[in-house]
Amino acid sequence: MNNRPTTANQHGYAVLEHRVMVRISGPGTDKFVQGQFSQHVDDVTPQQSRRAAASTPKGRAYCLTRLVRDQQDLLMDLDRELSDATLGQLKKYLMLFRGTRMDVVEQARIIGLLGQEAAVTVAGDNAATLGSPGDVVATENGYLIRIEDSAGALPRYEWWLPEGCAELPEGLPELTINDWNAASIAAGVPWLTPATVEAYVPQMLNLQHLQGVHFKKGCYTGQEVIARMHFLGQLKKSLYRLAFTGCTQAPEAGSNLLAGDKKAGDVVNAVMSSDNGGELLAVLRHDADKSALSLEGNDSCQFEVLDLPYPVPEREADPAS
Known part of the structure; x- marks a missing residue:
């Protein structure tokens, strides 16, 4: 990275x-x-x-x-x-x-x-x-x-x-x-859009690393799924930060990212910083971050995985990484 x-x-x-x-x-x-x-x-x-x-x-x-x-x-x-x-x-x-x-x-x-x-x-x-x-x-x-x-x-x-x-x-x-x-x-801080509402468990958005999930509190709506994913080590994808070039507009939230011909994840948020590129956040499989990524329907867009300013230890713990 x-x-x-x-x-x-x-x-x-x-x-x-x-x-x-x-x-x-x-x-x-x-x-x-x-x-x-x-x-x-x-x-x-x-x-x-x-x-x-x-x-x-x-x-x-x-x-x-x-x-x-x-x-x-x-x-x-x-x-x-x-x-x-x-x-x-x-x-x-x-x-x-x-x-x-x-x-x-x-x-x-x-x-x-x-x-x-x-x-x-x-x-x-x-x-x-x-x-x-x-x-x-x-x-x-x-x-x-x-x-x-x-x-x-x-x-x-x-x-x-x-x-x-x-x-x-x-x-x-x-x-x-x-x-x-x-x-x-x-900063690696995502936000939801109409395309991503109800698309992710909070940990997929790295919310546990942004002071957003308390795993020892009592019951709340959705808690069983969220806690099980955490305590059983079932998190297989998480939020990544990427640079993109070769695009005249930012990839839309919810767009598919591919590794080869297989889906690797989805765009969560993206902004342009120049005429042909910018940065984005995407939820990716932990086994896809070292692959050459492409945007479905746009072969001209190229991607580079960047470091987040905080660690995501689940990636190292995932055997698929």
Whole structure:
């Protein structure tokens, strides 16, 4: 594998308008979240945020989110395009918790920050306390969260503003959503799209290496499948980071990647960084990462496996690797 410099090396901020913030409130908040998400709710504190997945009874993820503690409530984020369907699925279970609500916070904003300078602009000296992914510090109007660095150790943060009333960071360049997505890919952090909803067990998306799966918590929807895959060593494919060239547009999510004439995996997320290439995340079989890969229906696209900025030990444990 190669760990060449990533194209996602810009500093600045991006307004993440493609995501919505949801507030869960009421007496059953923690019990509801504990029963539906892969994260242990007790680990979500005013000082710690955690990623989580919500899955079907068959263990297939239909929601990837982050949980943030806001006094007695919990906040989470959803992709705007998927939010109605996700909330509809979750509300089937919320009905069991009288007096507990789950509502989109219409005025809320989430701002992505790249680079230490951006964090200092938002939180001043307090930004230095955010040493690890998931660390949280309160700001005047919300919460600044350290998230996973991009390849090349570029610090990344999210600034959650439930009231939506804060000035944008001054003196920093505004980045595009494509810039932010490129940094997420370089960090090995996936997101779901309509093509990939319910396509993967969370471990296939490396969520266990992104503080997103708690294997020792109690039962939750999909837990039996997720736990069995973990404890019995049944994970045969996982998330990889690849560079691609020879494409005039990014491969679509859900597109098939081939090793020879056999399917090796699927594209999860992809962004262009030049006129004929970029980077992507793909779920691949562990025995396919050393093969010459091709994109089904496009023989001109070439691929190179890049290092992720975190280890995936299951690949070494898989006899097929």
